[in-house]
Amino acid sequence: MPRPSPTGEAPRRGRPGYDQETVLRCAIDLFNRRGYDGTSVGDLARELGLTKSAIYHHFPSKSYLLQAALSEALDALAKVIDTAVASEDGARESAYQRLESAVRQSVEVLVEHLPAVTLLLRVHGNSEVELDALRRRREMDAKLADLVRAAAEEGSLRSDIPPDLTSRLLFGMVNSLVEWYRPNGRYDTAAIADAVTRLAFEGLALRGR
Amino acid sequence: MPRPSPTGEAPRRGRPGYDQETVLRCAIDLFNRRGYDGTSVGDLARELGLTKSAIYHHFPSKSYLLQAALSEALDALAKVIDTAVASEDGARESAYQRLESAVRQSVEVLVEHLPAVTLLLRVHGNSEVELDALRRRREMDAKLADLVRAAAEEGSLRSDIPPDLTSRLLFGMVNSLVEWYRPNGRYDTAAIADAVTRLAFEGLALRGR
Incomplete structure (x- = not known):
């Protein structure tokens, strides 16, 4: 489920309204539900209502999220x-x-x-x-x-x-x-x-x- | 790993040289290694060196194997x-x-x-x-x-x-x-x-x- 940024602030230019922590929580949740192999960065972006490039703003790769x-x-x-x-x-x-x-x-x-x-x-x-x-x-x-x-x-x-x-x-x-x-x-x-x-x-x- | 039929008999017409039990053991092994969703009947057939129809001779579906x-x-x-x-x-x-x-x-x-x-x-x-x-x-x-x-x-x-x-x-x-x-x-x-x-x-x- 998409969660708003904990700060409640309006998204800044070039930074989506989600912080690194929120992206990571959502990724862990998806990995647990669908398996790491069964989850793509696209799935994660969809779940958060973000673009893939917004995810990559926080994490260079899916493997980095796992790490x-x-x-x-x-x-x-x-x-x-x-x-x-x-x-x-x-x-x-x-x-x-x-x-x-x-x-x-x-x-x-x-x-x-x-x-x-x-x-x-x-x-x-x-x-x-x-x-x-x-x-x-x-x-x-x-x-x-x-x-x-x-x-x-x-x-x-x-x-x-x-x-x-x-x-x-x-x-x-x-x-x-x-x-x-x-x-x-x-x-x-x-x-x-x-x-x-x-x-x-x-x-x-x-x-x- | 393919295993020969425990009986050691030559395969009969229409029956491959694998019994139901061997197919099931191999399926369980694959499901554990790759996940149920990540394993197809084709994968199982390949692992056993059989055709898919030979698998279906023993089990009507992948879900039946899981069951x-x-x-x-x-x-x-x-x-x-x-x-x-x-x-x-x-x-x-x-x-x-x-x-x-x-x-x-x-x-x-x-x-x-x-x-x-x-x-x-x-x-x-x-x-x-x-x-x-x-x-x-x-x-x-x-x-x-x-x-x-x-x-x-x-x-x-x-x-x-x-x-x-x-x-x-x-x-x-x-x-x-x-x-x-x-x-x-x-x-x-x-x-x-x-x-x-x-x-x-x-x-x-x-x-x-």
Whole structure:
């Protein structure tokens, strides 16, 4: 759906009444609905009621739009993970606490950047931009697996599940949000973050407690 | 990749050397790689080294192939869930035990029918066949949420997470397998099923145990 410029100002000469951000939001939405390959710059221009050259005023190419979208998701997730890993030096928090924070803050990033993260999680490496995104995801997965390993080694996390498997299942659960979470739904971000951390760290069973 | 008929028999007149099953496997593979919309019956014929009419010998339409693929996944998952729910009458097993079995057996179905389940989980309701699959998925989700509720009510499952949220997170974790599980990888089905049930029911934390 076309959205007016957030500033509400009349379009200036040579600049359409849409800013870069609005074009990017609309592109992410179309990419998620129709797929990146199934969306042309012409489709995007039509959706916004603009000419193709007005789109190119903001973004040099469709691939640049994809890169901007994926970077939004990757940068937000990388910040969470790098913070969790970096604290290792200060050692003010245990690996367990830092892992729990990483899980909680990942939920927050997913909710806040839901369309961009949805796009990221559907990327299959069909172009250099997508391959680069997959590389960054793998780097983050490796850091998370290291953090799980550190928590197991400090004795606060169960060690009878291989750390890479724990990490995949844990963040598989977090990432499943893009399939079912809807903004303005029944549960807010805090309720979902609580549910995820309780389920993952404390478990669902009450028997024997 | 073209595969010869499993029977090894010479192709009969009017029947190519491929059975229905081989055509379906190849279709599911192509749908997953290129998307359903991005795959034509011509593509499938080319992939198998057949004519389009040979494909139509086995399946009346592309949509029929999609339906067969989605039914494979849905039928296998429905069997697991209906077994878990049906036992309620006999009451030989607690709701907790039946939920744990449903989780474990869902992992087994995902591994055994990985390509078909992958296709199912990517369906977005673009056709009547897809909408029907989404309806069946919603029915199964509702049954699983009821089972979670029953386990909480019998006092064996924590009740401070809303049952629908527990159910989504639990099966979101199971379903994440389609994103990272690779056949012949490091872990077999039993190892993954163990990891999922331990993480979900017992939790990752060792503190205070």
